[in-house]
Amino acid sequence: MDQWKALPKVELHCHLEGAVRLSTILHYWHKYGLQTEDHEADLKDYFQPSRPLPNLSAFLSVFGRSQVLYREAEFFRRIAYEVCEDKARDGVQLLELRYAPAHCSPDPPPASLPHPLSYDEVLGAVAEGIREAEKKFDIEVGLICLAVSTLGADSVKKTAEFAAIHRDMFCGLDVAGSEDDLEWCWPLVKGVGLPLTVHCGQDICSRAAMEGRAKDNVRFAVEQMGATRIGHGVLVGRDEAMVEWLNERDVLLELSVTSNVFTGAVKSVEAHPLPFFLSKGLRVCVNTDDPGVTGSGIAEEYAMLNARLGISEADFLLTSIDALRGSFLPDDRKVRVRERLDCALAAARG
Ligand SMILES: [Zn+2]
Numbered sequence: 001m002d003q004w005k006a007l008p009k010v011e012l013h014c015h016l017e018g019a020v021r022l023s024t025i026l027h028y029w030h031k032y033g034l035q036t037e038d039h040e041a042d043l044k045d046y047f048q049p050s051r052p053l054p055n056l057s058a059f060l061s062v063f064g065r066s067q068v069l070y071r072e073a074e075f076f077r078r079i080a081y082e083v084c085e086d087k088a089r090d091g092v093q094l095l096e097l098r099y100a101p102a103h104c105s106p107d108p109p110p111a112s113l114p115h116p117l118s119y120d121e122v123l124g125a126v127a128e129g130i131r132e133a134e135k136k137f138d139i140e141v142g143l144i145c146l147a148v149s150t151l152g153a154d155s156v157k158k159t160a161e162f163a164a165i166h167r168d169m170f171c172g173l174d175v176a177g178s179e180d181d182l183e184w185c186w187p188l189v190k191g192v193g194l195p196l197t198v199h200c201g202q203d204i205c206s207r208a209a210m211e212g213r214a215k216d217n218v219r220f221a222v223e224q225m226g227a228t229r230i231g232h233g234v235l236v237g238r239d240e241a242m243v244e245w246l247n248e249r250d251v252l253l254e255l256s257v258t259s260n261v262f263t264g265a266v267k268s269v270e271a272h273p274l275p276f277f278l279s280k281g282l283r284v285c286v287n288t289d290d291p292g293v294t295g296s297g298i299a300e301e302y303a304m305l306n307a308r309l310g311i312s313e314a315d316f317l318l319t320s321i322d323a324l325r326g327s328f329l330p331d332d333r334k335v336r337v338r339e340r341l342d343c344a345l346a347a348a349r350g
Contacts, residue, residue: 008320010092011092011095011096012285014290015146016099019290022048024079055263056204063293071116077125084130084133085137092139098145099143100148100159101123103148104117140334143170144171146175147159150177156189160188164194172196172328173196175225179207179209198221198225199231200230201217218246222246232253234253234272237273247282250283252283252325253283256287257286258288258294283322286305286311302316324341
């Protein structure tokens with residue numbers, strides 16, 4: 001594992017709420033004296049299931065289980081700091097971390113979280129945790145604001161307005177939730193003035209996927225919404241014409257193989273089209289998505305992809321170089337990272 005930790009990396013797709021250390025979740029869980037709906041449930045398995053889930057919505061329901069802990073600003077400062085620390089220790093040189101204000105500050109509040117923090121309180125705490133980690137560790141971190149379509153139009157509008165007000169604190173905007181909602185979401189987020197990535201080409205239960213045209217969501221995100229990056233896009237599959245279409249538009253796919261298996265988007269690691277994408281020169285990058293749910297950190301993901309799909313050190317470095325070019329952070333924050341990637345690539349090629 002040391003070899004994979006040492007390799008410099010760029011990671012662009014990781015959800016703060018889905019990357020919380022299990023030990024931190026358990027600390028707050030016990031602090032608040034909480035219990036699961038199932039009193040017999042093994043707590044580790046409750047938050048980090050040891051096997052893939054049937055679909056994306058089942059995965060997201062596990063993701064949402066820690067929402068009951070969102071009670072103190074200190075929780076958000078701590079988890080932001082710890083995620084950056086974990087990534088830095090795994091060799092990540094530049095990280096884009098995303099979170100959903102509407103998920104962290106639910107409105108209306110659910111019975112399990114009667115007094116959520118405000119959007120500003122959460123952002124302030126997250127930004128503080130990131131600042132502290134950047135001072136202590138060798139890592140550049142950008143923050144993406146995520147709008148969740150399944151929470152409804154008012155929520156998406158509120159998130160978009162919040163992102164626009166705090167444009168100086170976010171490097172990009174993400175739209176996630178249901179891929180079926182992209183058409184109505186787009187008018188609500190288009191005026192924000194931040195670069196856009198969109199979760200799509202992932203959900204096998206979306207209307208388009210059920211009708212055998214999952215790629216339409218990817219086309220819509222790129223063509224209509226102007227997304228330069230796609231969150232997942234794995235359902236593009238081994239479609240040469242679609243890969244060429246994406247290449248012509250210089251689109252980057254933010255892939256997360258373990259997560260794609262966990263959400264049922266692919267049947268197995270071996271069935272994942274990542275090697276096909278690489279062979280066709282498609283710009284892709286390797287990410288964890290939700291390591292707090294899958295239990296797989298980025299160095300573990302690299303080791304697993306090397307062992308099971310034969311992805312080499314040089315392949316990984318080239319994906320990080322593509323990721324760096326696609327990163328929403330300003331160029332002056334990329335220079336040092338690029339030098340390290342180039343240096344490691346020269347060494348990997350001998
Ligand atoms: Zn994601």
